[in-house]
Amino acid sequence: MNQVERKVAIMNLEQDKNTDKDTKDSPENPEVTNEENLAEEKAEAPEAKEEEKIEEPVSSEQDEKAAVEAEPSSEEKDEVEEVAESENEVASEKDEETESPDSDADDNSKEYYTKILSKIKEVLETKDWGLISNEFSNLSLHIGEGPEPDDESKALLKEFEELRSDFEERKKAHYEELNRKREENLKKKKELLKQFADIVNEEKWTATKEVSQIKNSWDRITQIPRDEIDALNERFDSFMKEFDSHKVDRLVKKLEKEEDNLTLKLLLLDKMEALNKRSDDSKADFKALTKEFDDLHSQWRKIGRVPNEKNQMVWDRFNAAEDAFNQLRFKNDKAYREKIEKSLKKKKKLIAEAEALVDNENIAKAARKVNKLHNAWKKAGNLPQKDENELWDKFKAATDAFNEKKSENIDVLREQEEKNYDKKLQLIEQAEEIQDTEDFDKGHQKMQSLMDQWKKIGPVQRKKSSKIWKKFKAAMDVFYERRRDHFKDRRGEEKENLEKKKEILSKLNELGSHEDPVKAVEEAKKLQEDFKNAGYVPIKSKNKIWKQYREACDVIYERFRSSGSDLGMERELASEGVEPADRKQVIKLRKEKSAVQKEVSKLESESIQYEEAKTYFKPTNKGNKLRDELQEKIDKVGEKLDTKKQRISEINRTLRDLMSSDDEEE
Numbered sequence: 001m002n003q004v005e006r007k008v009a010i011m012n013l014e015q016d017k018n019t020d021k022d023t024k025d026s027p028e029n030p031e032v033t034n035e036e037n038l039a040e041e042k043a044e045a046p047e048a049k050e051e052e053k054i055e056e057p058v059s060s061e062q063d064e065k066a067a068v069e070a071e072p073s074s075e076e077k078d079e080v081e082e083v084a085e086s087e088n089e090v091a092s093e094k095d096e097e098t099e100s101p102d103s104d105a106d107d108n109s110k111e112y113y114t115k116i117l118s119k120i121k122e123v124l125e126t127k128d129w130g131l132i133s134n135e136f137s138n139l140s141l142h143i144g145e146g147p148e149p150d151d152e153s154k155a156l157l158k159e160f161e162e163l164r165s166d167f168e169e170r171k172k173a174h175y176e177e178l179n180r181k182r183e184e185n186l187k188k189k190k191e192l193l194k195q196f197a198d199i200v201n202e203e204k205w206t207a208t209k210e211v212s213q214i215k216n217s218w219d220r221i222t223q224i225p226r227d228e229i230d231a232l233n234e235r236f237d238s239f240m241k242e243f244d245s246h247k248v249d250r251l252v253k254k255l256e257k258e259e260d261n262l263t264l265k266l267l268l269l270d271k272m273e274a275l276n277k278r279s280d281d282s283k284a285d286f287k288a289l290t291k292e293f294d295d296l297h298s299q300w301r302k303i304g305r306v307p308n309e310k311n312q313m314v315w316d317r318f319n320a321a322e323d324a325f326n327q328l329r330f331k332n333d334k335a336y337r338e339k340i341e342k343s344l345k346k347k348k349k350l351i352a353e354a355e356a357l358v359d360n361e362n363i364a365k366a367a368r369k370v371n372k373l374h375n376a377w378k379k380a381g382n383l384p385q386k387d388e389n390e391l392w393d394k395f396k397a398a399t400d401a402f403n404e405k406k407s408e409n410i411d412v413l414r415e416q417e418e419k420n421y422d423k424k425l426q427l428i429e430q431a432e433e434i435q436d437t438e439d440f441d442k443g444h445q446k447m448q449s450l451m452d453q454w455k456k457i458g459p460v461q462r463k464k465s466s467k468i469w470k471k472f473k474a475a476m477d478v479f480y481e482r483r484r485d486h487f488k489d490r491r492g493e494e495k496e497n498l499e500k501k502k503e504i505l506s507k508l509n510e511l512g513s514h515e516d517p518v519k520a521v522e523e524a525k526k527l528q529e530d531f532k533n534a535g536y537v538p539i540k541s542k543n544k545i546w547k548q549y550r551e552a553c554d555v556i557y558e559r560f561r562s563s564g565s566d567l568g569m570e571r572e573l574a575s576e577g578v579e580p581a582d583r584k585q586v587i588k589l590r591k592e593k594s595a596v597q598k599e600v601s602k603l604e605s606e607s608i609q610y611e612e613a614k615t616y617f618k619p620t621n622k623g624n625k626l627r628d629e630l631q632e633k634i635d636k637v638g639e640k641l642d643t644k645k646q647r648i649s650e651i652n653r654t655l656r657d658l659m660s661s662d663d664e665e666e
Contacts, residue, residue, distance in 0.1 A: 109147040113156040116142060120163060129171055136164050178223070185221045189232055192218050196239045205246040215240070255307070262306040265314050268296055272321040279328040286333040293325055319385065326384035343381035347391050350377055354398035363406055364416040364458040370399055414461070421460040424468050427453055431475035440483045447476055497535040501545050504531045508552035512559070524556045528601065532608050536615060546609055553605070557598055582658045589658075593651045600644045603637050610634045 116139050123135040139160075149157055192214050199207050218236060272293065279289050306314055329336050354373050360366040377395060382388060406413055427450050434450075437443040454472065459465065504527050511527070514520035537545060614630045 109149050109153045110156070112146055113143070113149060113153045113160075116146075117156050117160055117163075120160060124163065124167065129174065132167060133171070136167065182223050182225050185224045186228055186232075189218065189221055189224060189236075192221075193232065193235060193239070196236065196243075200239050200242055203246070205243070205250045208247065211240075211243055258305055258307045261303050262310055262314065264303050265300065265306060265318075268300050268303075269314065269317045269321060272296055272318075272325070276321060276324045276328060279325060279332065282332045284332055286329055286336065290329065290336075297322070323384065323386055330384065339381065340383060343383055344387065344391075346380040347377065347383070347395070350380065351391065351395045351398060354395055354402070357398070357402040358405055362416060362458060363409055363413045364420060364460075366402060367406055367413065368459045370402060373399070416458060417460045420458045421464055421468070423457045424454060424460065424472065427457075428468065428472045428475065431472055431479075435475045435478040435482075437479070440486055443479055444483065447479055451476075494536050494538045498537040498541055498545065500534045501531055501537060501549070504534065505545065505548055505552060508549070508556065512552060512555035514556075520556050520559065524553065525601075528553065528605075532604075536612060542612060550605065553601070557601070586655060586658050589651050589655055593648055593655075596644050596647050596651070600641060600648070603641045603644065607634060607637045607641070610637065 120135060120139055123132050126132065143157065143160070196211070196214050199210060204210075224232070275289060275293055275296070278284065279286070300318065305311070330340055331337075350373055354370070357366045357369060373395075383391065431447065431450055434443050434446050450472075460468065508524060508527055508531075511520040511524050514523075531549060536542075610630050610633050614627060614634070
């Protein structure tokens with residue numbers, strides 16, 4: 001190696017040292033101050049430490065304390081010095097090994113630089129940033145002092161520089177990432193401090209769990225910028241001391257409160273036991289006693305915890321007092337005894353039903369019934385605590401036995417649920433066929449029938465249940481939405497019919513004051529026919545309009561019945577040439593015919609009313625009792641109408657015979 005190349009190598013070495021120093025001193029690449037740095041420095045080779053001693057910084061007060069505690073005594077220092085000397089000797093030997101190529105440099109420069117390149121590649125495998133940096137510096141010195149490189153050696157030196165450049169880039173990226181993590185950790189610790197400060201400022205001295213979580217998170221975060229460590233730890237410790245001091249005060253107050261609670265509960269127990277003595281009387285007013293006991297019970301529940309060592313004692317006394325009161329109430333209060341016996345009977349029945357589920361072959365249906373039994377149990381009423389616990393244990397044992405059977409026969413259950421699933425799919429298909437029908441009465445009946453069948457089919461798997469129910473309900477919703485629209489139009493027609501009947505009613509009211517009652521009746525009959533044919537009206541107006549109609553007709557026919565006289569009719573008959581002997585008979589028959597016609601009119605009105613009422617009751621597969629009753633009344637009215645009309649026909653024939661004329665109209 002010539003003088004120029006040697007000077008260049010030495011300048012590169014000095015530049016590398018300055019770069020390393022700048023890297024270490026730069027705020028962007030601070031020396032590692034946590035356990036990672038310590039581990040890296042401990043892994044450095046002795047020869048690297050001999051060449052460049054790196055100060056081991058501490059990352060926190062705890063590390064400084066550990067460093068002080070770890071400082072050896074005078075005797076230990078002697079031993080350390082001896083070990084150091086031996087390490088120095090080993091390092092010197094290694095340096096000699098590395099320098100040995102220099103003696104042979106004139107003979108084989110390629111071998112010399114090959115060993116240097118192999119050495120640095122070996123060190124690069126360690127992933128130890130400090131060791132690698134020191135080794136690059138050390139080997140750069142050897143290169144500067146090495147033999148003159150030939151062409152092959154220059155290629156080796158170029159590879160060495162490329163490795164060094166790549167390492168420096170990776171080291172820079174490593175420390176940049178380390179700095180980024182430290183900044184993130186700093187933000188996290190500041191956020192933890194803010195949370196802790198909020199707890200202290202708001203005096204939330206019971207937030208022990210939250211503080212414990214904050215402390216655990218705080219301890220887990222270690223890597224932060226060195227200049228922030230002391231201030232953060234000092235502030236955190238101040239919060240912890242303040243919280244702990246108030247925590248002690250809170251615990252003292254808690255113990256005092258528990259003692260006060262114990263005193264209050266003992267006082268209530270004395271009152272309960274005194275009340276029980278007053279309850280041991282068949283003439284006692286248990287309505288008032290129960291209210292008083294419930295009030296004491298409510299006060300007991302509002303009182304907080306008592307000292308742990310007294311807790312069992314007070315609860316034993318409380319339960320004993322409650323059981324004693326219930327027993328005395330059952331003994332002396334008849335109404336309460338009947339209520340308890342009723343609840344007892346219901347719950348025993350529920351237990352029997354639960355026990356029978358174990359033998360039910362349809363596991364799917366039985367599984368659904370278990371839930372219903374539990375709901376029924378909750379609604380069956382409470383018993384005295386002792387009896388309640390005893391019966392509940394039996395009920396729960398029965399349901400548990402069934403659940404165990406269900407678990408053992410899960411394949412059978414799944415098979416049954418699958419069959420139920422297929423059946424419900426068929427009902428969905430039928431519902432989708434019905435949803436577009438125009439016959440809303442029959443469609444309604446079929447939909448109700450499908451719903452009844454759906455309920456009778458057992459359950460399906462839970463994951464399928466909601467899906468198929470939504471599909472079935474969707475078909476029903478389509479149908480009933482169309483049905484509502486249809487009846488909405490029909491309601492419009494009913495309103496129009498109501499207006500028509502009001503007009504007819506107005507005309508009937510005018511006829512009630514007509515000067516000729518006979519003519520008024522004749523016109524009223526035509527209006528009655530129009531009223532009948534006007535159609536249905538809204539159900540809320542049906543009774544009102546019908547009552548007004550009947551009252552108007554009664555006025556017309558009452559005037560007609562009271563207006564005429566036999567003399568006037570005889571004159572009319574005389575003018576028609578009826579024989580005097582037959583006139584009385586004709587008048588009598590005409591009066592009878594008028595009365596029968598009035599009855600016919602009344603019966604027809606009743607028939608119309610029943611027919612209208614019948615339309616509001618839809619037929620079902622199971623029948624409709626009210627609809628059947630209306631039909632029975634319609635049939636009876638029809639029979640009476642036939643009889644009356646037959647009588648009118650007989651009267652007309654007789655009148656024709658008497659008058660020998662065709663003037664009478666049937």
